[in-house]
Amino acid sequence: MPDPRPLPIPEWLDPSRVPVHVAVVMDGNGRWAKRQGLPRTDGHAAGEAALMDTTYGALSLGVQALTVYAFSTENWRRPADEVRYLMNFNRGLLERRSHELDDEGVRIVFSGRRDWRVPRQVLRRMDESRDLTARNRRMTLNIAFNYGGRAEIVDAVSRLVADGVSASGVSEKVIRQRLYHPELPDPDLVVRTSGEHRISNFLLWELAYAELVFTDVLWPDFRREDLFAAIGEFQQRERRFGGLDR
Ligand code: IPE
Ligand code: IPE
Ligand code: MG
Numbered sequence: 001m002p003d004p005r006p007l008p009i010p011e012w013l014d015p016s017r018v019p020v021h022v023a024v025v026m027d028g029n030g031r032w033a034k035r036q037g038l039p040r041t042d043g044h045a046a047g048e049a050a051l052m053d054t055t056y057g058a059l060s061l062g063v064q065a066l067t068v069y070a071f072s073t074e075n076w077r078r079p080a081d082e083v084r085y086l087m088n089f090n091r092g093l094l095e096r097r098s099h100e101l102d103d104e105g106v107r108i109v110f111s112g113r114r115d116w117r118v119p120r121q122v123l124r125r126m127d128e129s130r131d132l133t134a135r136n137r138r139m140t141l142n143i144a145f146n147y148g149g150r151a152e153i154v155d156a157v158s159r160l161v162a163d164g165v166s167a168s169g170v171s172e173k174v175i176r177q178r179l180y181h182p183e184l185p186d187p188d189l190v191v192r193t194s195g196e197h198r199i200s201n202f203l204l205w206e207l208a209y210a211e212l213v214f215t216d217v218l219w220p221d222f223r224r225e226d227l228f229a230a231i232g233e234f235q236q237r238e239r240r241f242g243g244l245d246r
Helices: 029-035 040-061 080-103 120-133 149-162 172-176 224-236
Strands: 021-025 065-072 106-111 139-147 189-192 211-214
Touching: 021 224, 029 040, 040 065, 040 080, 040 139, 040 224, 065 080, 080 106, 080 120, 080 139, 106 120, 139 149, 149 172, 189 224, 211 224
Parallel strands: 021 065, 021 189, 065 139, 106 139, 189 211
Antiparallel strands: none
């Protein structure tokens, strides 16, 4: 199925300064549902449309990588019913959407821990989506699932020790090489929805110099226009990376 809602790129966006990698904290599903008098889980379900429209928006701009925070290592603290719902929902989303994303040239990858808490059927579906789309090059959709920024660094250090790297051999480069997706450039822009102004253990290493954009829009209401607005804000920023402005 082609983009169901193709939109022209707004003229106020500079097509030559589109961020290469955008990361999104998809937050506010529970509050969205509560406002409509619905159970929290209906908010997660409504997030699917937001994810797909945002993905089409990113594709239309030529964004190379989109990382989305779907389930954190801390989200296991939620009631068992909600955790179970989120596991099934994410498995179902991959079942419903992998072929469509494949048709669009999207490579699906995952960041996070494959631990015993993630149901086997979910892991199997993740592997199938990854394998199905592995050769696509138009854009990478990196789904952060059972993801924690500290866990990612711990896992990298653990591999580094297992690889026998000596104390004097430790460098940013050898750590970075052991992150979940060293082939992806660091995000240029991170967007968090729902008015919360925090990182919540997302991409702690990779966000070192990312521009942060916060919006009050709740994730189920987020659409590509909101992504375009966030990128517009990004284009107003001056990135210095510790140096002086040009
Ligand atoms: C984000 O929405 C989705 C996940 C964290 C899985 P929330 O479920 O956190 O929604 P709020 O923040 O409670 O509104
Ligand atoms: C961050 O949202 C995690 C995801 C969006 C998956 P949370 O809702 O879990 O974060 P906190 O608890 O408000 O920091
Ligand atoms: Mg939340």
